[in-house]
Amino acid sequence: MYNIFRRKAVAVLATLVAATAISTTAVSANPFEFFGNSNYQPVQAPAYADPNEDSSEMRADLKRQIVSYRTNEAPGTVIVDTPNTYLYLVMPGGKAMRYGIGVGREGFTWSGVKTIEKKAEWPDWTPPPEMIQRQPYLPRFVAGGATNPLGARAMYLSGSVYRIHGTNAPSTIGEQVSSGCIRMVNEDVMDLYSRVHVGTKVVVLPQTHRSAGLQ
Numbered sequence: 001m002y003n004i005f006r007r008k009a010v011a012v013l014a015t016l017v018a019a020t021a022i023s024t025t026a027v028s029a030n031p032f033e034f035f036g037n038s039n040y041q042p043v044q045a046p047a048y049a050d051p052n053e054d055s056s057e058m059r060a061d062l063k064r065q066i067v068s069y070r071t072n073e074a075p076g077t078v079i080v081d082t083p084n085t086y087l088y089l090v091m092p093g094g095k096a097m098r099y100g101i102g103v104g105r106e107g108f109t110w111s112g113v114k115t116i117e118k119k120a121e122w123p124d125w126t127p128p129p130e131m132i133q134r135q136p137y138l139p140r141f142v143a144g145g146a147t148n149p150l151g152a153r154a155m156y157l158s159g160s161v162y163r164i165h166g167t168n169a170p171s172t173i174g175e176q177v178s179s180g181c182i183r184m185v186n187e188d189v190m191d192l193y194s195r196v197h198v199g200t201k202v203v204v205l206p207q208t209h210r211s212a213g214l215q
Helices: 002-029 032-033 128-136 187-195
Strands: 067-068 078-081 084-092 095-100 112-121 153-157 163-165 176-178 201-204
Touching: 032 078, 032 128, 084 187, 153 187
Parallel strands: 078 201
Antiparallel strands: 067 095, 078 084, 084 095, 112 153, 112 201, 153 163
């Protein structure tokens, strides 16, 4: 009798141990079962920050605005006023849309006439070899997105490595900081991007120029 009772007790204990092992395995395989939701999916962050959330404080003259502007260039032309850190999009009637920009630092300014040969949204960045040579610590490739130095949009200038592009460092607007590219806050570069097209003429004024265009 005693042996029968003992065998039953051992069988019950073995059953309890097996059940516990099965339960533990199930929870380990899907830990969210414990919370009663086996279909739970982790929340994924958006790929990019909202470019319209750029709340940087800029000088009033660097904010996008329509101004009076005298020029012989046709409406639709982009004029980069390097020394004054402005970019003008010529409009009819002696007006222009003016944007604040960041330009090349000392030794990296340039001038000339280009056209926009390519446009890109949230562009990737591949630093050119000459930049890598000067700054070997730079990454060789950065995918497009909120942390990309080219910002939300880029307009590539013909026959050169230069671009008009956005920036994730809005405090640099109004400064001479780049390696020759023209940078704008993201909301401004998005606005300009929507107004120009491939083939648009871009006139980059020299550092020694002093604009007489304002009336």
